[in-house]
Amino acid sequence: MESERLIAGRYRLRHVLGRGSMGTVWAAHDEVLRRDVAVKEILRPSGTPDDEAEVLRERTLREARSAAALAHPNLVTLYDVVQADGDPYVVMELVPSSSLAEVVRQRGPLTDVQGAVVADAVAAALEAAHRAGITHRDVKPGNVLVADDGRVKLTDFGIARNVAEATLTSRGITLGTPAFIAPEVAAGGAVSFAADQWSLGATLFAAMTGQQPYEGANVLQTINQVVHGDVPSASACGALEPVVAGLMVKEPGERMTLAQVRRSVRSLLPEPGTDVFPASSPTRPVVEIVRPAPVKPPIAPDTPLAADPGPLPFPVARREPATHELTRRPGPAVLVALSAAVLFAIGGASGFALTRTMAGAPLLPPPTPTAATLPAITETPSLLPTTASAAAANGEQGAEFTIDVGPDWTSFLEQRGNNGLGPSTVVHLVAPNGWYEVTVQRFPDYYERNRIDDYLRLVRSRWAEGQYFGEALEPTDALPPGGPEPGVQYSYRTVERATELARGTVPPGPDLRRSRYSRVLPRGNDLWVVEVVVPTEQEETGRSRLFDTIAPTFRVNG
Numbered sequence: 001m002e003s004e005r006l007i008a009g010r011y012r013l014r015h016v017l018g019r020g021s022m023g024t025v026w027a028a029h030d031e032v033l034r035r036d037v038a039v040k041e042i043l044r045p046s047g048t049p050d051d052e053a054e055v056l057r058e059r060t061l062r063e064a065r066s067a068a069a070l071a072h073p074n075l076v077t078l079y080d081v082v083q084a085d086g087d088p089y090v091v092m093e094l095v096p097s098s099s100l101a102e103v104v105r106q107r108g109p110l111t112d113v114q115g116a117v118v119a120d121a122v123a124a125a126l127e128a129a130h131r132a133g134i135t136h137r138d139v140k141p142g143n144v145l146v147a148d149d150g151r152v153k154l155t156d157f158g159i160a161r162n163v164a165e166a167t168l169t170s171r172g173i174t175l176g177t178p179a180f181i182a183p184e185v186a187a188g189g190a191v192s193f194a195a196d197q198w199s200l201g202a203t204l205f206a207a208m209t210g211q212q213p214y215e216g217a218n219v220l221q222t223i224n225q226v227v228h229g230d231v232p233s234a235s236a237c238g239a240l241e242p243v244v245a246g247l248m249v250k251e252p253g254e255r256m257t258l259a260q261v262r263r264s265v266r267s268l269l270p271e272p273g274t275d276v277f278p279a280s281s282p283t284r285p286v287v288e289i290v291r292p293a294p295v296k297p298p299i300a301p302d303t304p305l306a307a308d309p310g311p312l313p314f315p316v317a318r319r320e321p322a323t324h325e326l327t328r329r330p331g332p333a334v335l336v337a338l339s340a341a342v343l344f345a346i347g348g349a350s351g352f353a354l355t356r357t358m359a360g361a362p363l364l365p366p367p368t369p370t371a372a373t374l375p376a377i378t379e380t381p382s383l384l385p386t387t388a389s390a391a392a393a394n395g396e397q398g399a400e401f402t403i404d405v406g407p408d409w410t411s412f413l414e415q416r417g418n419n420g421l422g423p424s425t426v427v428h429l430v431a432p433n434g435w436y437e438v439t440v441q442r443f444p445d446y447y448e449r450n451r452i453d454d455y456l457r458l459v460r461s462r463w464a465e466g467q468y469f470g471e472a473l474e475p476t477d478a479l480p481p482g483g484p485e486p487g488v489q490y491s492y493r494t495v496e497r498a499t500e501l502a503r504g505t506v507p508p509g510p511d512l513r514r515s516r517y518s519r520v521l522p523r524g525n526d527l528w529v530v531e532v533v534v535p536t537e538q539e540e541t542g543r544s545r546l547f548d549t550i551a552p553t554f555r556v557n558g
Helices: 050-068 100-107 112-131 193-209 219-228 238-247 258-268 452-461 498-502 536-553
Strands: 011-020 023-030 035-042 078-084 087-093 097-099 144-147 152-154 384-389 400-405 410-416 424-430 437-443 468-474 488-496 512-523 526-535
Touching (some): 100 144, 112 144, 193 238, 193 258, 384 424, 400 424, 400 536
Antiparallel strands (some): 011 023, 023 035, 078 087, 097 144, 144 152, 384 400, 468 488
16 A cells, blocks of 8 residues: 555655645654654656756755754754655654644634744744754745644745755745745845745734735735735734734844844743643634735826727637647646645745745635726836846856836746746746736757747646637747747737636636737747736737837847
């Protein structure tokens, strides 16, 4: 039986604690030391080339190195790293527990004493990590464990990084969870220890109120609230108000230190041995909070609304492509999920925009827009040159580019694995309202083994039947040459099914329809893709006023 497997001659797998798209966490028994442990099994995704599998193994070892450098009672302890049949397994302390997110979801907001215990424990854990030169990068309620015996531990250093290490290009590397990410990180700035302090403040805000500090109709709108919006008032956080307010300060250097956090809550801590989280404690109601006004797009009040383009010019149902269309080969949908494992959430996400909010709660798409609800796309949008880097690792050359976007658009960085095409880096540039997006994707050394047709097949494979349609190839005479084959300009539409995004846990909303316009541009040995995404309800004005204006401004620097 699979559950009776013996790993490295000593770790016998007992039962599954949680599964994710990248692996499994097992409850296991160490037959040498005769103790129960947790074993994180890293699975090699089907079809992964050897080079990408090696990157995945290196990432696992990096996580292990990060965790092994830490020893603290408020951190999950790493015991061992072993390999079986070439696959890595990480052996950790087994902590029978619930996440802080689960505790709040089941029992409501924390009391002042409970909040003080969590604040002191997580601050102490982060102090130990920072002394070792490690930032956590994803402090949130789902990564704080409340053990059955009352201990509080910080877990999941899966995206933690020693400040001296280069960023790896691998599957599932993200910069954090949208509602809890620090503003400077969300805006593409440097990650420092202060980012963990902000996330601790946001975690305490959620724990004390039962609500996230930031909310948006979709992930990108949430991020824009974090970057451009005001900090929510901490007045509903009870005795922890000064701590939350001191941590959630937009200027990193002005945030309350972790030592100050611990001093501030010391008077609230209970006597040792007190059961702070009794199973019989009454459920507390969610606290009413005052949220800042949503960030509004910079549109003049007298700007006319864009005209509704009317019904789709062709049906959504599958049909045989016309001569001007590319042959469609639809593939299975890419289902991205984060495991709700008790230990170490297993990240299988392939994009920042798919990270989950509030410890893995599902993301709903925004309501289906209409011409009356969408912001207008002005006739002459205000655009400025923006320079960014699509480097896969620190110090890489030839990855800088310039493109014209709005002066207040926010940028996010994503790394993708791409099912055999090799890794790529994606820079997302998003309008403050969250509806319009420009992505610049770079595949380094793409032409060692691939062609543009391979990329087009990859795009199709990301969507299920009925979710990808209307793919149309356009004339490319105007595209500047620059690589081994001519570039391609094409468009397609997608439908994001609300029922699938909701995953059955909340009532689903309407589907989200997007029109996507792309330029696929060989440049030397690299492949670059510039894509503009707009709501289908605005596809005509989006095409003429955004894509046709922005795409020609793209250029690779150097």
